[in-house]
Amino acid sequence: MDAKLLEILVCPLCKGPLVFDKTRQELICKADRLGFPIRDGIPTMLETEARELPADEEIKA
Numbered sequence: 001m002d003a004k005l006l007e008i009l010v011c012p013l014c015k016g017p018l019v020f021d022k023t024r025q026e027l028i029c030k031a032d033r034l035g036f037p038i039r040d041g042i043p044t045m046l047e048t049e050a051r052e053l054p055a056d057e058e059i060k061a
């Protein structure tokens with residue numbers, strides 16, 4: 001995951017910053033508690049593709 005690419009990517013919902021979860025290969029929006037999958041190195045920035053993070057799931061990074 002390119003660090004510069006990560007800098008320009010924002011959450012499509014709240015336009016907030018995202019954090020990269022290396023383990024799950026997801027971009028996480030802490031505000032919305034959504035995880036956007038990265039497939040073949042390409043972030044999927046679609047709300048419909050995002051995973052809702054369970055309330056008990058710890059957000060790393």
Ligand SMILES: [Zn+2]
Pocket residue numbers: 011012013014015016029030031032
């Ligand atoms: Zn968001």
